[in-house]
Amino acid sequence: MLGRYILKRALLAVPTLLLISFSIFMFIQLPPGSYVEVKIEQMKKEGTVDMSEVNQLISRYKLDQPAHVQYVFWMGGLLRGDMGESFVDGRDVVDILAERLPPTVAISVITICLTWAIAVPFGIFAAVKKNTVWDYLLTFIGLAAMATPGFVLALVFQMAAVGWAESHGATFDPSGLFSREYLGEPWSFGKVIDMAKHIWIPVAILGVAGTAGMIRILRANVIDELRKQYVLCARARGLHPVLVILRYPVRVAINPMISNIGLVLPQIISGSLIIEKVLNLETVGPKLLMSLQNQDTYMAAGIVLMQCVLAIVGILVSDVLLSMIDPRIKFGAK
């Protein structure tokens, strides 16, 4: 039953994906100029224009052909597991992704877990303590956290770090995910440990707004459920009041949030491009930004396509999860 449902949905997703990938490819080609022009411009600055190199580039990627031909070429590569080459770096897109994906996913997953771990207890607490000083305090902190742009938070944090370093006579570079000696190195045990040391800063900054938002949503959901009759009934059965809240209203209130986990999937890749850029992290987000600005077609299209796939998978995961945790919703019954 479940397997058939997933298969059906996956088959339905294929035409959608084709449509999306085509529009993405077209979109990326939309701005005037192309990488060839960027490249020539660059060579001019360096003083030597080597047309043979340019021509080689053009012939290899069929850059002189219309966009839809390039699309077919790209798709053909994709099916063989070849995502093309980044014009800027001159390396395979797959290689660049292999280098940048692990830290990206690590940051996102840790952030999401931390967000849940903090938001769930506080959200329930705020709902139970509705209209008390605690609730008002949490509300204020939450709204303030949501009102602060992420990059301002990053700036303030950097300021504090620099200030602390100055007053201690140390040098400290708060940006980046790795110490200098591991930059550009292949993955190793030491590099992972090094990342674990640096990862907490971006996680903290990325998590603030999400946590605050989730506390607000969970609070509202739990308050809605608390006034339902079945809560009173559970209490009348003699169940411990804490258990009453955890077992019934929280269980119902958390359903829509669990089902939203799927919608978070695409964010795993580009959680917050802006914060990642400000903190200068070695993740996928800043790479996407750079490739888009440089007309680095394959790099950009590859990342965006991956996001779209994750988004589609995410919606499917959400639907499946929802029908698994909420007996009121049946497969296919929309």
Place this chain on the structure above:
Amino acid sequence: MNAAKTTAVAPVSADEAKLAYYEASQWSLMRRRFCKHKVAVWAIYILVALYVVCMNCDFFSAYDPNEFHERWVDMPPQILHFGKVEGYRWPRFYVHPSIRVRHPVTLDECYYADTSRRVPLEFFVQGRPWRFLGLIDTQLHFFGVPDGESCFLLGTGRLGQDMFSRLLYGGRISLLVGFTAVFLSFFLGISLGGISGFFGGKVDIVIQRVAEVLMTIPHIPIWLTMAAAIPKGWTSLQTYFVMTLILACMGWTGLCRTVRGKLLSLREEDYARAAVLAGASQKRVIFVHLIPNFLSHIIATLTLAIPGMILSETSLSYLGLGLRPPIVSWGVLLKEAHNGQAVLNQPWLLVPALAVILTVLAFNFAGEGLRDAADPYST
């Protein structure tokens, strides 16, 4: 309407007060509940003040936002004092003039306040010309100091521009530039959601499919590529404005789904059936009986969507993807605070961030208040 009137006039007796309460329309009940929400009411006051000041930034600012003052570069704020000033009878606002010196040890340039002199602030003074509401030529300004003196209440920037004036001019752009887009996406969301929920069938399926595809496409790449595709001759403000409109064409999906869902479930409610049985046309049922049910919800969502637009302006401009100088916006101003070191040396560069936080916070509180007030079950 009648009920709203009776509540506005102070009721004579307790009975009348009760009657007024029972007869009050949904809107006046909502207003009553909102007014109980003290913080939300204050948030509204703050927002009104912010918009009034920023809309009339020509009047309230003492300097042109792009005027360079090479004598006063990277100057810390001059603090506003209140007290007696020589030559004046009554106490008044004044600042101490700032003197630029070279630090004896580090040899860096720095400023110190000359406390021996007091420069009084003059109110309603003549200054550079501007147009009130774009119509009436005037030179009147809210405050100023005599020629040759300085009054940089929030310090100056890298080129010696007055940060206070820039904050107000930046506010005018930041608070307004996304408005049209927010309304466009709301218009699309409500009408498409309405059509989807109202007609159902094939139309519904098509709209929902389109919404799903649009939800899948990430916005930042679209933003970047579209922005690059726009003709070079445009100013960054024009570009930005058009971009927000394009994004609005993609941002209606969430509201569309909400409206559709609400319409579908409300259609099954007893009172909607009753209205149908009473012979009301389907159009009348939707617009007279169903829409008012979540109009309040939509207004609250709107109040919470505007801060989103302010935040994206600041973030995008900060990254250099949105507005660019010489246009002044809060995001553009924050760009001067490019790293931790800069902020540490010139903390006043973060003042626009405080303005952003205050505005968004006020919108959030007002939105929360509206949502609570709109919820008939809230106590």
Place this chain on the structure above:
Amino acid sequence: MQKDPILEFDNVAVEYQLDEGVVRAVNGVSYKVFPDETLAIVGESGCGKSQSSYAAMGLIQPPGRITRGHIWFREADGKPRIDLAGLDRNSKEIRSIRGGKLAMIFQEPMTALSPVHRIGRQLDEVLKLHTDMGKPQRIDRGCEMLRRVGIPDARKRYDQFSFEFSGGMRQRIMIAIALACNPRVLIADEPTTGLDVTIQSQILELMKTLQAEHHMAVVLITHDLAVVAETADRVAVMYLGRIVEMADVKTLFAAPKHPYTIALMKSVIGSPLAADGRLQTIRGSVPGPLERVPGCDFHPRCDACIPGLCDKQEPVFKDIDGKTQVSCHLFC
């Protein structure tokens, strides 16, 4: 012979401390309930009939609290009685009583069951809390309870969700949950409101049968006089947080004393008290929750109001003829 009362209210008051003032939801209620007996508490909505039963269950939520009086409960004959009013609403003692020996069913059966848990889970919960049965025993007991409240195919239904049952079925499940631990007192708060008339009588019939089997006392809270006439042994009429009249069901319907009781009966379709065959209404409306009138609570709406007495002095609740207790100046 007179047995000991199982549940006894002694001058109980419940107040809600709100920003706007104090709401006296229950204002000095006293009554006794004996085994095998059904006491009906009748009154308009908002008269405090539900609140008084919530007080016994320890379900009064802040800002409300029991401000005076005692609620005596006897877990078994011969055992010392416990004052429920004196227990903290979350204390272990009251939790061990509520749901076990003192059970309650609520109005709105549609929302009384959790939408995301199997009904068996909720049946099992109450047995786990109040008995020391093992898991298989509890399942047996749960299914047996479902059968006894008239749910066919009990084992299969045990694992279903609440949305798979109709309103009447859900109320049966609520009764099964409430009676699973053989309570001594069942408080039924408008158990049939919102159900079809045919289902209503089935549910009432079911409650009666089970009451006889268990020698339970039932406190039936309702605003429906027809239900009272059908099921109750004794009746207490409440108005604004007080009992204004209490008598056995025959006496009350044959010779109502308090003007409010009379007015209430006149406003029922087909009532013999409505002289010209027209339906009567009680003039005026229930005062707001924060308002307090001097003297008798009912005097502003009472046809027999004695000026100078009823609007000045509070009437005393007392026995007038050995059958009826009433709180009215007319009978002093």
